[in-house]
Amino acid sequence: MQKKELVAMLLAGGQGSRLGILTKKLAKPAVPFGGKYRIIDFTLSNCSNSGIDSVGVLTQYQPLTLNAYIGIGSAWDLDRSGGGVSVLPPYVKDQGGEWYKGTANAVYQNIDFIAQHDPEYVLILSGDHIYKMDYSKMLSYHKSKGAAGTIAVIPVPWEETHRFGVMKTDEQGRIVEFQEKPKVAKSNLASMGVYIFNWKELRSYLEADEADPKSSNDFGKNIIPKMLKAGEPLYAYAFREYWKDVGTVDSLWEANMDLIKKDPDLKLNDSKWKIFSLNHTYPPQLVGPLADVQGSLLSDGCLVLGRVHHSVIFTGAQIEEGAEVTDSVIMPGVKIGKGALVHKAIIGENTIVEAGAKIGVPARPGEKVEISNENGITVIEDNVCVPGTMRIVEGTVLSVAEWPEFPEEWIS
Amino acid sequence: MRDLLGIIDLSEPTEGLGELTLHRTLGAVPFGGRYRVIDFTLSNMVNAGIRNVGILLNDRFGPLLDHIKDGKEWDLNRQRDGMFLLPAPLRTDSSEGMSSNLSNLRHNRSYLEKSRQEYALFSGCSMVTNLDYRAAFAYHLEKDADITVIYNQEGKLASHPPYTAVVTDGEGRITDIALNPRECTSRKVSLNMFIMRKDLLISLVDYYSARQKRDLFTDAIMPRLDELKIFGYEHRGYVGVINSLKSYYQHSMDLLKPEVWRDLFFSHGLINTKVKHEAPVRYLEGSRVQDSLIATGCTIEGTVENSILFRGVEVGPGVTIKDSIIMQKAKLGPGVSLRNVILDKDVTISAGKSLAGDPSFPMVIAKSSEV
Numbered sequence: 114m115q116k117k118e119l120v121a122m123l124l125a126g127g128q129g130s131r132l133g134i135l136t137k138k139l140a141k142p143a144v145p146f147g148g149k150y151r152i153i154d155f156t157l158s159n160c161s162n163s164g165i166d167s168v169g170v171l172t173q174y175q176p177l178t179l180n181a182y183i184g185i186g187s188a189w190d191l192d193r194s195g196g197g198v199s200v201l202p203p204y205v206k207d208q209g210g211e212w213y214k215g216t217a218n219a220v221y222q223n224i225d226f227i228a229q230h231d232p233e234y235v236l237i238l239s240g241d242h243i244y245k246m247d248y249s250k251m252l253s254y255h256k257s258k259g260a261a262g263t264i265a266v267i268p269v270p271w272e273e274t275h276r277f278g279v280m281k282t283d284e285q286g287r288i289v290e291f292q293e294k295p296k297v298a299k300s301n302l303a304s305m306g307v308y309i310f311n312w313k314e315l316r317s318y319l320e321a322d323e324a325d326p327k328s329s330n331d332f333g334k335n336i337i338p339k340m341l342k343a344g345e346p347l348y349a350y351a352f353r354e355y356w357k358d359v360g361t362v363d364s365l366w367e368a369n370m371d372l373i374k375k376d377p378d379l380k381l382n383d384s385k386w387k388i389f390s391l392n393h394t395y396p397p398q399l400v401g402p403l404a405d406v407q408g409s410l411l412s413d414g415c416l417v418l419g420r421v422h423h424s425v426i427f428t429g430a431q432i433e434e435g436a437e438v439t440d441s442v443i444m445p446g447v448k449i450g451k452g453a454l455v456h457k458a459i460i461g462e463n464t465i466v467e468a469g470a471k472i473g474v475p476a477r478p479g480e481k482v483e484i485s486n487e488n489g490i491t492v493i494e495d496n497v498c499v500p501g502t503m504r505i506v507e508g509t510v511l512s513v514a515e516w517p518e519f520p521e522e523w524i525s
Numbered sequence: 526m527r528d529l530l531g532i533i534d535l536s537e538p539t540e541g542l543g544e545l546t547l548h549r550t551l552g553a554v555p556f557g558g559r560y561r562v563i564d565f566t567l568s569n570m571v572n573a574g575i576r577n578v579g580i581l582l583n584d585r586f587g588p589l590l591d592h593i594k595d596g597k598e599w600d601l602n603r604q605r606d607g608m609f610l611l612p613a614p615l616r617t618d619s620s621e622g623m624s625s626n627l628s629n630l631r632h633n634r635s636y637l638e639k640s641r642q643e644y645a646l647f648s649g650c651s652m653v654t655n656l657d658y659r660a661a662f663a664y665h666l667e668k669d670a671d672i673t674v675i676y677n678q679e680g681k682l683a684s685h686p687p688y689t690a691v692v693t694d695g696e697g698r699i700t701d702i703a704l705n706p707r708e709c710t711s712r713k714v715s716l717n718m719f720i721m722r723k724d725l726l727i728s729l730v731d732y733y734s735a736r737q738k739r740d741l742f743t744d745a746i747m748p749r750l751d752e753l754k755i756f757g758y759e760h761r762g763y764v765g766v767i768n769s770l771k772s773y774y775q776h777s778m779d780l781l782k783p784e785v786w787r788d789l790f791f792s793h794g795l796i797n798t799k800v801k802h803e804a805p806v807r808y809l810e811g812s813r814v815q816d817s818l819i820a821t822g823c824t825i826e827g828t829v830e831n832s833i834l835f836r837g838v839e840v841g842p843g844v845t846i847k848d849s850i851i852m853q854k855a856k857l858g859p860g861v862s863l864r865n866v867i868l869d870k871d872v873t874i875s876a877g878k879s880l881a882g883d884p885s886f887p888m889v890i891a892k893s894s895e896v
Contacts, residue, residue, distance in 0.1 A: 147805070148804075148805030149804075149805050149821070187597075188800075373807070375809060375810070381804030381805070382803065382804035382807075382822055382824070382837075387802045388802070388804070389802050390802065392800045392802070393795060394559075394598075394795055394796065394797045394798050394800065395790070395795065396557065396558070396559070396786065396789075396790035396791075396796070396818075397557070397558035397559055397818045397819055397820040397821070397833075397834075398806060398818070398819050399780075399781065399783060399786045399817075399818055400814045400815060400816070400817050400818075400819060401783065401815070401816065402815055402816050403815075404814065404815055406808045406812065406814055407808055407809070407810050407811070407812055408808065408809060408810045409807075409808045410805045410806070410807055410808075411805055411806050411808065411819075412805040412806070412821065413559075413805075413820075413821055416783060416786070418783075421808075425805075
């Protein structure tokens with residue numbers, strides 16, 4: 114195998130349990146996003162645009178959709194000889210095998226893969242963030258600081274610091290303290306889960322961490338604190354552009370809505386930094402005679418005969434005459450029947466909303482509703498059919514397993 | 526379908542297409558918002574399981590090669606079989622125009638011989654349709670025909686000459702063929718697609734090219750009508766022909782009907798094309814879009830009615846586009862108004878300009894022009 118300066122390891126095995134029914138059958142990085150993409154496209158495109166040509170994608174939870182999607186990496190120009198993209202599920206070794214226990218253990222189990230490329234540096238990435246970042250600039254920073262490890266950080270509002278790992282740095286950017294989800298934060302620089310390490314050093318820390326039975330084998334909880342304690346030079350690399358963790362229903366919906374602002378912070382049509390995705394060549398979208406489309410994002414293969422306002426409509430979705438879709442995320446292949454109403458909802462792939470159905474309507478006085486997210490977003494599972502007689506109150510999360518008996522008030 | 530070899534001919538006449546074919550062969554003419562004309566024939570062949578496709582190149586093929594590259598988008602970059610580019614013989618005389626398909630086939634005879642397929646499907650690329658070659662091939666075998674000609678009778682092909690009418694008997698055998706007949710003998714119009722044994726094709730090519738004949742169909746197949754069993758296979762479904770500006774415009778506008786859109790782009794498989802990774806279309810507040818086909822990479826703030834926008838067109842506030850076809854990356858200044866216009870690729874229209882053609886004769890602005 115050819116020697117590489119840097120190998121990227123993309124952690125894509127997470128279940129994304131906070132996305133609930135949206136990740137029942139697929140890993141979080143495979144969740145559709147932004148009209149034609151899947152979440153992992155952003156990280157893979159960043160690699161490709163940054164000139165990285167060896168990427169290991171670590172999979173574990175529900176990998177079939179993701180495996181089929183990545184294929185040999187052609188869509189991201191990562192079908193390369195002597196590198197390219199390699200999908201890395203856990204495997205059985207001579208001492209037996211085990212699942213990936215944590216982020217650090219996942220990389221530990223693939224030490225041999227990394228060693229094949231004999232790199233100077235390893236870039237650790239998560240497959241569940243939406244951002245455009247040039248990793249080659251971060252690598253130059255890492256080298257210029259003579260760091261053992263560099264952690265990409267982004268300033269977050271102080272009131273949200275408790276959700277992140279935060280880095281306190283000195284004036285040179287060297288990390289002096291790391292707090293994992295602190296109650297009282299000393300800094301508002303949050304780790305983005307993007308790390309560059311010198312491979313030799315990282316390897317020894319991974320091996321030591323694996324030998325520590327008390328460790329939860331996690332980069333944030335174990336590796337970074339151990340390196341700091343040992344006095345390794347760790348630096349923070351500040352990133353000031355758009356970055357969003359889309360791990361919850363709220364953040365997934367918000368990140369989609371961010372794209373349809375008049376002047377979005379994350380521009381998708383940037384010819385110098387394209388976001389690549391696996392495309393089936395659907396025809397251009399057809400907007401019909403009575404259609405009314407405003408403030409929205411629509412992809413190929415859509416047929417719009419109704420009204421679409423402030424929504425993101427994915428590849429191959431159809432909105433029939435008289436249907437109204439507002440403030441919603443309509444995933445690939447969804448059909449919204451005649452006269453149906455969809456408000457502030459996420460509709461899963463290939464689901465059919467039959468003519469006349471109402472999704473995301475306000476509760477009637479006295480009606481009991483279980484709202485499961487901050488924004489009151491209604492979520493409908495993929496590959497189901499919502500009968501035309503149904504009225505689904507805002508904030509409901511609807512999974513087919515709960516369907517056999519509809520509450521009576523749901524039938525309008 | 527491993528037994529069927531596909532051959533695509535690019536020598537159909539293009540004079541009627543004016544500026545659209547000034548610098549490009551017919552197969553490379555942009556169509557339907559994101560496609561080139563050849564995508565339809567190529568995708569139909571691949572969707573039917575054909576794995577060996579030869580393309581008879583003629584002149585002005587640069588844009589075509591840039592589009593099809595190594596055939597990867599059609600899964601034709603194969604170790605065995607795949608896509609083959611078959612250049613025309615070098616012209617020793619100074620005569621203008623394209624070399625004929627017979628001389629082109631003769632020149633690439635070794636490709637035909639070496640291919641392991643027993644049958645050949647020969648097709649022009651002016652017909653825009655989504656058809657099932659598997660069914661046509663099954664028909665050919667079932668009828669034990671020498672040659673099967675694929676025809677269509679529901680389209681408007683006869684109103685866009687030149688065209689070839691065929692007459693069939695009760696069995697489906699072709700009994701008469703006429704070029705642009707004055708009196709309508711039949712509504713059945715040949716799609717310029719023929720299936721026959723490869724060795725029959727080679728023998729026709731050998732015989733007629735040696736006698737300085739030019740066209741496979743009119744010079745080699747028509748004279749054998751009585752001698753060979755020539756059958757007609759009817760393809761039902763939408764067919765558009767791209768042979769004049771008028772037909773180009775009309776058949777483009779047909780795509781705005783949902784039933785045509787569905788038939789042409791989905792009926793027997795998707796039509797593949799070169800992928801450009803453009804972002805989804807952005808509709809801003811205040812946009813007004815109706816009866817239009819919009820490709821990815823467009824941003825719309827103005828008005829678009831009854832029109833086709835190719836990839837990456839920006840329609841700013843105050844811009845009005847009606848009954849028009851706007852190709853890739855057009856730059857339209859503020860307040861531009863267009864009606865019955867075809868803008869070729871990379872055209873720039875400066876602020877406030879108003880251009881209008883006639884519904885029966887659209888105004889064409891050549892590639893990379895500045896108005």
